[in-house]
Amino acid sequence: MSDLLDLTIVRLSPQAAVVVATGEIDLSNRDELANLLEQLGWARWIAVDLRQCSFFDCSALRVLNRSARTMRREGRTLTVTAGGNGRRLIELAGLPHLLGPAIAAAQPIGFAA
Secondary structure, eight states: OOTTEEEEEEEEETTEEEEEEEEEESTTTHHHHHHHHHHTTTOSEEEEEEEEEEEEOHHHHHHHHHHHHHHHHTTOEEEEEOOHHHHHHHHHTTOGGGBOOOOOOOOOOSEEO
């Protein structure tokens, strides 16, 4: 895991998880996020919480959009929660379909990635 990014998985139920991202997601570490999302194949619903990210760029959005499309084809759901500027970036990038309802602060109860 890079020094810039920390990803924590919170298992909400046998079929639902929240991925809490802290730090920065960019071209140098986007594969960490992509690999983690692939490892969550057991989850029917995944929420990615970017509210604690100080920065994310279009490479992060590309990973999220690709994962959401793949999951949708499999009958699963991926949503993203982001704060002010992050939410605005997602909307400006033409990806508002990624935005899900705001989620409460997730507390790790499962395992960390």
